[in-house]
Amino acid sequence: MATNLIGTLIQAGGIYALTWVVWRLSRRYTMKSPLDNIPGPRPTSMIFGNLKDMDDSVTMWKLQEDLMTKWNGVVKLKGFLNENMLYVFDPVAAYNVLLRDHYVYESPHFARSWSKILFGDGVFAVTGSQHKAQRKMMNPLFSIAQLRSITPTFQNVAKKLCAAITTQVQSRRTDSGEIDVLDWLSRAALELIGQGGLGYSFDQLVEDKPNELGDAIKNIAPSLSGGLLSYGDVISTLDVFGDSSSFKLRLLDSIPFKQVKQLVSCIRTIHDGCQNIYEEKKAALMAGEDATVHQVGEGKDIMSVLLKANLEAVEQDRLSENEVIGQMCSLVFAASDTTSSALARTLHILAQHQDIQDKLREEILKASNNSGAENLSYDEIVDLPYLDAICRETLRLYPPVGLIFKETNEDTILPFSKPIVGIDGSLISEIPVPKGTKVFVGITASNRTPELWGEDALEWKPERWLSTLPRQVLDAKIPGVYANLLTFSGGGRACIGFKFSQLEMKVILSTLIESFRFKPSKNHSEIYWNATRIVTPSIGPGNSPTMPMEVTLIKDD
Incomplete structure (x- = not known):
């Protein structure tokens, strides 16, 4: 029936x-559309326009380079069924999209629909007053005081990671003497968000013990690859069946494609797992402090603090159970792959620049010796200038996510910092943007603009952060929440956990660099970085994520 x-x-x-x-x-x-006069690349598909190129790990790099070099900050793209879209990296245009008119430029309807199916009623899926209420409740969870309290948790994970890599390096289980560094970083990133975010252990970093919830989180991104962006408008039609995520999930599960069924299985496992963790956390909280401190994270993890704050809040400010569980699902997905991507890119670059790796190691060892404590404190870690410069420069030049995707919910006007030349030869300083227009904000393009960052904008130079930034960067008022960059977005939908992510990176990097020397793989000299939704390394384009490296113990140097 x-x-x-x-x-x-x-x-x-x-x-x-x-x-x-x-x-x-x-x-x-x-x-006719007011966007018809905006120049842009020719569409490569009659049905999907430029979307197939944007959704391909190989062609996206070429398209992105063309968008940055051939046009001046505002470009027209073609979408599904000849739809006009905009790609912007002009600082004034980005400011309007992310800050001034942020209420006009919302997450696309299909993205919100998918987010609700994937993560429930978390910050990715909700809008308006509900989104503001959730951010208000969540913001204190990423305060400096909270980060100080979970720094020892991060350091414990980092030590386990070091011990695991040491064991593998000493045993030399691979014929080449190399190890897959990405695998370890991915496992560590998931454990960091597990212990620091949920108060839950996904992976003890000792051996490959299967964890159903952890495996589901790792498999979400691969299950989503291959056409989600291109079929966005079609996916929106699921809303004709109403707002029930569980019913939409049943509809998806009836589609006879392996990839779709794998995605549905992952979603259900994550929802069930987060529900179970929520119930355990809530029971421990109700049982009192003694029960809380004996859990993973000792009650200092983000979700334990959120649950306590939520119970203490006045009724009208409280999040529902579905909203709290939605935050849990959103947090583990958003924080794990992006962190491992950024860490992998940083180690890959440091392996190619042994002099910089040595200089960073010297800074870390000096700080450790001066501290005299077993571990550096939160303040000592975040105040390491060269480590901070390396993190900033890597996140500037190589952001893990290269695009921010928006859609206008009403007609509006989009101004630019400087005029562009229209197709008809006229100078255009602003354009009417119709309701329903999809707008891509180019994170990578903004971070690499030579007019802002100078002629060396495409070079990886940590030293640029050890002195005052160029005046044009400061004057541009780039609307990012971090370091005059768009890496963590900006405005009301900026990455709420960017400081959490920075701390993860710095704890892991400082621990690894102090213990190991990283060199490029001798057997795989070229690592390819796939321009998927989250940039990932592999041996050759489009292959499974991996990053083999030669790793040696510093004491054996």
Whole structure:
């Protein structure tokens, strides 16, 4: 009976989707748009425009380079069924999208729909007053005081990581004497967010013990690859079936494709796992402080603090159970792969610059000797100038996520910092942007603009952060929350955990560099960085994520 009902609903949805496609095509090919005069690259597909290039790990790099070098900050792209879209990295345009008019430029409808299916009622899926209320409750969880309290947790994870890598290096289990550094960084990043974020251990970093929840989190990104962006408008039609995420999940599960079924399985495992962790945390909190301190994270993890704050808040400010669980699902997904990507890129660069690696190691060892304590304190770690410069420069030149994706919910005007030349030869200083226009903010392009960062903008130079930044960078008022960069976005939807992420990077890097020397792989001289939604390394384009490196113990140097 249920199967017949789902089949009927799918057929009805198919008819609705076909009607919708015909209507959108007729409008887009017959009605003029104020964006028609904006220059941009030719579409490579009649159906998907430029989206296939943006969704491909190889062609995206070429498209991104063209967008940065051939146009001046505001570019027109073509989307699904000839849809006009904008790609912006002009600082004034980015400021308007992310800050001044942020209420106009929301996350795209299909992205919010998917986020609700994937993560529940977390910060990725909600908008308006509900989003503001969630941010208000969550912001104190990433304060300096909170980060100080979880620094020892991060250091314990880092020590376990060092012990695991030491064991592998000494045993030399690989014929080449090399190890897959990305695998260890991915496991450590998940354990960092597990212990520091959820008060839960995914991976003791001792041996490959399967963890169903951890495996589901790792498999979400691969399950989402291959066309989600291109089929965004089609995915939006799921909303015809209402707002029930569980029902939409049942519909997706009825689609006979292995990738879709794998995605549904991952989503259900994550939801169930976070629900179980929530119940355990809540029970411990109700049992009193003695029960809390005996849990992973000792009650200092973000979710334990959130639960306590939520219970103590006045009723109208409290988050619902679904909202709290939504934050948990959102946090583990957003924080794990991005952190491992940034760490992998940093170690890859340091392996190519042994002099800089040595200089960083010298700074870390000096700080450790001066401290005299077993571990550096939070303040000592974040105040290491060269480590900070290396992190900033890596995140400037190589952000783990290269795009911010928005959609206008009403007609608006978008100004630029300088005029662009329209297709008809006219100078354009601002453009009307119709309701429903998809807008991509180019994080990588903004971070690399030579007009702001100088002629060496494409060079990795940590030293640029050890002196005052160029006046043009400061005057541009780039709307990012971190270091005049868009790496962590800006405005009300900026990455709420960017300081948490910075601390993760610095604790792991300082611990690893003090103990090991990293060199490029001798057997795989070229590591390819795939421009997927989160940039990942592999041996050759499009292959499974991996980053083999030669690793030796410093004491054996």
